[in-house]
Amino acid sequence: MKNKGLIFDIRRFTVHDGPGIRTTVFFKGCPMSCRWCHNPESQLDKPEKYFRNIPLDGRHFILEETAGKWMTVEEVMNEIEKDRIFYNESSGGVTFSGGEPLMQPAFLLDLLHACKTEDLQTTLDTCGFAEKKIIRRMMDQVDLFLFDIKLLDDAEHLRYTGVSNKIILENLDFLAGNRKNVILRFPCIPSITDSKSNKDALKALAEKYHPGIREIDLLPYHSLAKGKYQRLNKTDQHDDIPAVSMEEIRKFKEELEKTGMIVKIGG
Ligand code: SF4
Numbered sequence: 001m002k003n004k005g006l007i008f009d010i011r012r013f014t015v016h017d018g019p020g021i022r023t024t025v026f027f028k029g030c031p032m033s034c035r036w037c038h039n040p041e042s043q044l045d046k047p048e049k050y051f052r053n054i055p056l057d058g059r060h061f062i063l064e065e066t067a068g069k070w071m072t073v074e075e076v077m078n079e080i081e082k083d084r085i086f087y088n089e090s091s092g093g094v095t096f097s098g099g100e101p102l103m104q105p106a107f108l109l110d111l112l113h114a115c116k117t118e119d120l121q122t123t124l125d126t127c128g129f130a131e132k133k134i135i136r137r138m139m140d141q142v143d144l145f146l147f148d149i150k151l152l153d154d155a156e157h158l159r160y161t162g163v164s165n166k167i168i169l170e171n172l173d174f175l176a177g178n179r180k181n182v183i184l185r186f187p188c189i190p191s192i193t194d195s196k197s198n199k200d201a202l203k204a205l206a207e208k209y210h211p212g213i214r215e216i217d218l219l220p221y222h223s224l225a226k227g228k229y230q231r232l233n234k235t236d237q238h239d240d241i242p243a244v245s246m247e248e249i250r251k252f253k254e255e256l257e258k259t260g261m262i263v264k265i266g267g
Helices: 075-080 086-089 105-117 130-140 154-161 166-177 194-209 226-230 247-255
Strands: 004-014 021-026 050-054 057-069 070-074 092-098 121-126 145-149 180-188 215-220 263-267
Touching: 004 075, 004 105, 021 075, 050 130, 050 180, 050 226, 057 105, 057 180, 070 075, 105 121, 105 130, 130 166, 145 166, 180 194, 180 247, 194 247, 247 263
Parallel strands: 021 092, 092 121, 121 145, 145 180, 180 215, 215 263
Antiparallel strands: 004 021, 004 070, 050 057
Protein backbone atom coordinates (compact mmCIF):
# COMPACT_ATOMS: atom_id res chain seq x y z
CA MET A 1 0.00 0.00 0.00
CA LYS A 2 1.85 3.07 -1.32
CA ASN A 3 2.79 5.79 1.15
CA LYS A 4 0.92 4.08 3.98
CA GLY A 5 2.32 2.10 6.85
CA LEU A 6 0.77 -0.38 9.24
CA ILE A 7 0.98 1.02 12.77
CA PHE A 8 -0.36 -0.67 15.88
CA ASP A 9 0.22 2.08 18.42
CA ILE A 10 1.55 5.60 18.84
CA ARG A 11 2.52 6.41 22.42
CA ARG A 12 3.19 9.95 23.56
CA PHE A 13 5.44 10.94 26.48
CA THR A 14 7.59 7.81 26.41
CA VAL A 15 10.86 8.08 28.34
CA HIS A 16 12.55 4.68 27.89
CA ASP A 17 12.99 4.55 24.10
CA GLY A 18 15.80 7.05 23.67
CA PRO A 19 16.78 10.43 25.16
CA GLY A 20 14.31 12.90 26.65
CA ILE A 21 10.57 12.94 26.16
CA ARG A 22 9.51 11.11 23.03
CA THR A 23 6.72 9.85 20.86
CA THR A 24 7.12 6.18 20.01
CA VAL A 25 5.56 4.88 16.80
CA PHE A 26 5.02 1.10 16.82
CA PHE A 27 5.16 -0.60 13.42
CA LYS A 28 3.20 -3.82 12.96
CA GLY A 29 4.99 -6.83 11.53
CA CYS A 30 8.13 -8.59 12.78
CA PRO A 31 10.36 -11.20 11.12
CA MET A 32 10.94 -12.90 14.49
CA SER A 33 8.72 -14.79 16.88
CA CYS A 34 10.60 -14.55 20.17
CA ARG A 35 9.37 -16.92 22.89
CA TRP A 36 9.21 -14.08 25.40
CA CYS A 37 7.64 -11.42 23.14
CA HIS A 38 5.50 -9.03 25.17
CA ASN A 39 3.96 -7.40 22.09
CA PRO A 40 2.31 -10.38 20.31
CA GLU A 41 0.01 -7.95 18.49
CA SER A 42 3.12 -6.58 16.76
CA GLN A 43 4.18 -9.77 14.99
CA LEU A 44 1.73 -10.28 12.13
CA ASP A 45 2.15 -7.88 9.20
CA LYS A 46 -1.56 -7.25 8.68
CA PRO A 47 -4.42 -5.92 10.83
CA GLU A 48 -5.70 -8.46 13.36
CA LYS A 49 -9.05 -8.75 15.10
CA TYR A 50 -9.10 -9.50 18.79
CA PHE A 51 -11.78 -9.68 21.44
CA ARG A 52 -11.93 -8.03 24.83
CA ASN A 53 -14.08 -9.44 27.57
CA ILE A 54 -15.64 -6.67 29.70
CA PRO A 55 -17.26 -8.10 32.86
CA LEU A 56 -20.03 -5.92 34.35
CA ASP A 57 -22.62 -6.79 37.01
CA GLY A 58 -22.26 -10.55 36.43
CA ARG A 59 -22.55 -10.21 32.66
CA HIS A 60 -19.81 -10.32 30.03
CA PHE A 61 -19.62 -7.90 27.14
CA ILE A 62 -17.40 -8.91 24.22
CA LEU A 63 -15.79 -6.02 22.44
CA GLU A 64 -14.22 -6.58 19.00
CA GLU A 65 -11.16 -4.45 18.28
CA THR A 66 -8.47 -4.34 15.60
CA ALA A 67 -4.71 -4.25 16.17
CA GLY A 68 -3.06 -2.32 13.35
CA LYS A 69 -4.15 0.64 11.28
CA TRP A 70 -2.91 1.81 7.87
CA MET A 71 -1.70 5.40 8.25
CA THR A 72 -0.16 7.98 5.94
CA VAL A 73 3.08 9.78 6.72
CA GLU A 74 1.04 12.96 7.23
CA GLU A 75 -1.22 11.27 9.79
CA VAL A 76 1.72 9.93 11.77
CA MET A 77 3.53 13.29 11.58
CA ASN A 78 0.40 15.07 12.87
CA GLU A 79 0.58 12.91 16.01
CA ILE A 80 4.32 13.45 16.36
CA GLU A 81 4.04 17.23 15.99
CA LYS A 82 1.65 17.51 18.95
CA ASP A 83 4.50 17.26 21.44
CA ARG A 84 7.22 19.23 19.70
CA ILE A 85 7.52 21.63 22.64
CA PHE A 86 8.38 18.72 24.96
CA TYR A 87 11.02 17.35 22.58
CA ASN A 88 12.63 20.78 22.44
CA GLU A 89 12.57 21.19 26.24
CA SER A 90 13.95 17.70 27.00
CA SER A 91 16.26 16.99 24.02
CA GLY A 92 13.79 14.28 23.09
CA GLY A 93 12.33 13.25 19.75
CA VAL A 94 10.74 10.37 17.91
CA THR A 95 11.34 6.63 18.21
CA PHE A 96 10.31 4.08 15.61
CA SER A 97 9.75 0.71 17.22
CA GLY A 98 7.63 -2.38 16.72
CA GLY A 99 7.37 -5.08 15.67
CA GLU A 100 10.19 -4.25 13.33
CA PRO A 101 10.14 -0.88 11.51
CA LEU A 102 12.67 -2.13 8.92
CA MET A 103 9.98 -4.50 7.58
CA GLN A 104 8.29 -1.41 6.07
CA PRO A 105 11.37 0.32 4.66
CA ALA A 106 9.78 2.75 2.20
CA PHE A 107 7.31 4.05 4.77
CA LEU A 108 9.98 4.25 7.46
CA LEU A 109 12.29 6.16 5.14
CA ASP A 110 9.51 8.65 4.32
CA LEU A 111 8.90 9.18 8.04
CA LEU A 112 12.59 9.60 8.77
CA HIS A 113 12.88 12.19 6.01
CA ALA A 114 9.82 14.02 7.33
CA CYS A 115 11.32 14.07 10.84
CA LYS A 116 14.65 15.37 9.55
CA THR A 117 12.85 18.10 7.56
CA GLU A 118 11.19 19.10 10.85
CA ASP A 119 14.52 18.94 12.68
CA LEU A 120 13.39 16.14 15.03
CA GLN A 121 15.79 13.69 16.70
CA THR A 122 15.19 10.15 15.39
CA THR A 123 15.77 6.83 17.13
CA LEU A 124 15.27 3.41 15.55
CA ASP A 125 14.54 0.51 17.89
CA THR A 126 15.41 -2.56 15.83
CA CYS A 127 15.98 -6.30 16.09
CA GLY A 128 18.58 -5.84 13.34
CA PHE A 129 17.15 -8.51 11.06
CA ALA A 130 17.01 -6.79 7.66
CA GLU A 131 18.94 -6.74 4.41
CA LYS A 132 22.06 -4.60 4.61
CA LYS A 133 20.92 -2.45 1.68
CA ILE A 134 17.87 -1.43 3.75
CA ILE A 135 20.04 -0.46 6.72
CA ARG A 136 22.35 1.44 4.38
CA ARG A 137 19.41 3.46 2.99
CA MET A 138 18.22 4.44 6.50
CA MET A 139 21.35 4.92 8.46
CA ASP A 140 22.11 8.57 7.78
CA GLN A 141 18.56 9.56 8.76
CA VAL A 142 18.76 7.82 12.14
CA ASP A 143 20.40 9.67 15.04
CA LEU A 144 20.42 6.71 17.40
CA PHE A 145 19.99 2.96 16.94
CA LEU A 146 18.63 0.86 19.82
CA PHE A 147 19.96 -2.47 18.59
CA ASP A 148 18.75 -5.73 20.17
CA ILE A 149 21.19 -8.52 20.86
CA LYS A 150 19.43 -11.59 22.18
CA LEU A 151 21.41 -14.82 21.73
CA LEU A 152 24.93 -15.06 20.35
CA ASP A 153 24.81 -18.76 19.53
CA ASP A 154 23.16 -19.12 16.12
CA ALA A 155 21.35 -22.40 16.85
CA GLU A 156 19.95 -20.99 20.10
CA HIS A 157 18.89 -17.82 18.31
CA LEU A 158 17.07 -19.85 15.69
CA ARG A 159 15.42 -21.99 18.35
CA TYR A 160 14.07 -19.12 20.45
CA THR A 161 13.40 -16.37 17.89
CA GLY A 162 12.73 -18.32 14.69
CA VAL A 163 15.61 -16.77 12.71
CA SER A 164 19.41 -16.97 12.45
CA ASN A 165 21.47 -14.21 14.08
CA LYS A 166 24.02 -14.10 11.24
CA ILE A 167 22.55 -11.12 9.39
CA ILE A 168 21.94 -9.31 12.71
CA LEU A 169 25.57 -9.55 13.77
CA GLU A 170 26.69 -8.48 10.28
CA ASN A 171 24.42 -5.43 10.47
CA LEU A 172 25.74 -4.51 13.90
CA ASP A 173 29.27 -4.75 12.56
CA PHE A 174 28.28 -2.59 9.60
CA LEU A 175 26.79 0.15 11.82
CA ALA A 176 29.75 0.08 14.19
CA GLY A 177 32.16 0.21 11.24
CA ASN A 178 30.35 3.30 9.99
CA ARG A 179 30.62 4.91 13.44
CA LYS A 180 26.89 5.12 13.95
CA ASN A 181 25.44 5.98 17.33
CA VAL A 182 24.32 2.61 18.73
CA ILE A 183 23.03 1.48 22.12
CA LEU A 184 22.86 -2.30 22.53
CA ARG A 185 19.80 -3.77 24.21
CA PHE A 186 19.87 -7.18 25.84
CA PRO A 187 16.65 -8.81 27.07
CA CYS A 188 17.38 -10.72 30.28
CA ILE A 189 15.13 -13.75 29.86
CA PRO A 190 15.55 -16.38 32.61
CA SER A 191 16.47 -19.84 31.28
CA ILE A 192 16.87 -18.48 27.72
CA THR A 193 19.27 -15.53 27.36
CA ASP A 194 20.78 -15.60 30.86
CA SER A 195 22.99 -18.70 30.45
CA LYS A 196 26.64 -18.28 31.39
CA SER A 197 27.74 -18.96 27.81
CA ASN A 198 25.42 -16.32 26.36
CA LYS A 199 26.41 -13.72 28.96
CA ASP A 200 30.10 -14.47 28.35
CA ALA A 201 29.52 -14.05 24.61
CA LEU A 202 27.78 -10.72 25.18
CA LYS A 203 30.69 -9.57 27.30
CA ALA A 204 33.09 -10.51 24.48
CA LEU A 205 30.89 -8.56 22.05
CA ALA A 206 30.99 -5.53 24.36
CA GLU A 207 34.79 -5.76 24.51
CA LYS A 208 34.95 -5.98 20.73
CA TYR A 209 32.86 -2.86 20.10
CA HIS A 210 33.86 -0.62 23.01
CA PRO A 211 34.57 2.33 22.84
CA GLY A 212 32.86 2.77 19.43
CA ILE A 213 29.67 1.56 21.12
CA ARG A 214 29.49 2.91 24.63
CA GLU A 215 26.26 1.64 26.21
CA ILE A 216 24.31 -1.56 26.84
CA ASP A 217 20.83 -1.59 28.35
CA LEU A 218 19.75 -4.73 30.19
CA LEU A 219 16.00 -5.26 29.86
CA PRO A 220 14.53 -7.46 32.61
CA TYR A 221 11.87 -9.94 31.49
CA HIS A 222 8.29 -9.40 32.58
CA SER A 223 5.26 -11.55 31.90
CA LEU A 224 2.65 -8.81 31.59
CA ALA A 225 1.62 -9.93 28.10
CA LYS A 226 -0.41 -12.99 29.13
CA GLY A 227 -3.77 -11.28 28.60
CA LYS A 228 -2.69 -10.11 25.14
CA TYR A 229 -1.97 -13.69 24.01
CA GLN A 230 -5.41 -14.80 25.21
CA ARG A 231 -7.16 -11.93 23.44
CA LEU A 232 -5.34 -12.70 20.17
CA ASN A 233 -5.96 -16.42 20.54
CA LYS A 234 -2.20 -17.07 20.29
CA THR A 235 -0.19 -19.68 22.13
CA ASP A 236 1.43 -18.19 25.19
CA GLN A 237 4.84 -19.82 25.75
CA HIS A 238 5.66 -17.75 28.83
CA ASP A 239 4.55 -20.31 31.41
CA ASP A 240 7.88 -22.13 31.54
CA ILE A 241 9.94 -18.92 31.88
CA PRO A 242 10.91 -18.43 35.55
CA ALA A 243 10.68 -15.07 37.32
CA VAL A 244 13.58 -12.72 36.77
CA SER A 245 16.22 -12.26 39.50
CA MET A 246 17.15 -8.59 39.83
CA GLU A 247 20.14 -9.58 41.93
CA GLU A 248 21.50 -11.67 39.04
CA ILE A 249 20.95 -8.78 36.65
CA ARG A 250 22.75 -6.35 38.95
CA LYS A 251 25.70 -8.80 39.17
CA PHE A 252 25.80 -9.09 35.39
CA LYS A 253 25.70 -5.29 35.10
CA GLU A 254 28.85 -5.09 37.25
CA GLU A 255 30.54 -7.74 35.08
CA LEU A 256 29.71 -5.86 31.90
CA GLU A 257 30.90 -2.55 33.33
CA LYS A 258 34.40 -4.04 33.50
CA THR A 259 34.45 -3.80 29.68
CA GLY A 260 34.25 0.01 29.98
CA MET A 261 30.65 0.10 28.71
CA ILE A 262 27.98 2.22 30.37
CA VAL A 263 25.43 -0.36 31.50
CA LYS A 264 21.87 0.53 32.46
CA ILE A 265 19.05 -1.62 33.73
CA GLY A 266 15.93 -0.82 31.73
CA GLY A 267 15.85 1.40 28.67
S1 SF4 B 1 11.87 -8.96 17.89
FE1 SF4 B 1 10.67 -7.90 19.48
S2 SF4 B 1 8.64 -7.58 18.57
FE2 SF4 B 1 9.69 -9.12 17.32
S3 SF4 B 1 9.00 -11.08 18.17
FE3 SF4 B 1 10.94 -10.54 19.17
S4 SF4 B 1 10.36 -9.47 21.05
FE4 SF4 B 1 8.54 -9.51 19.70
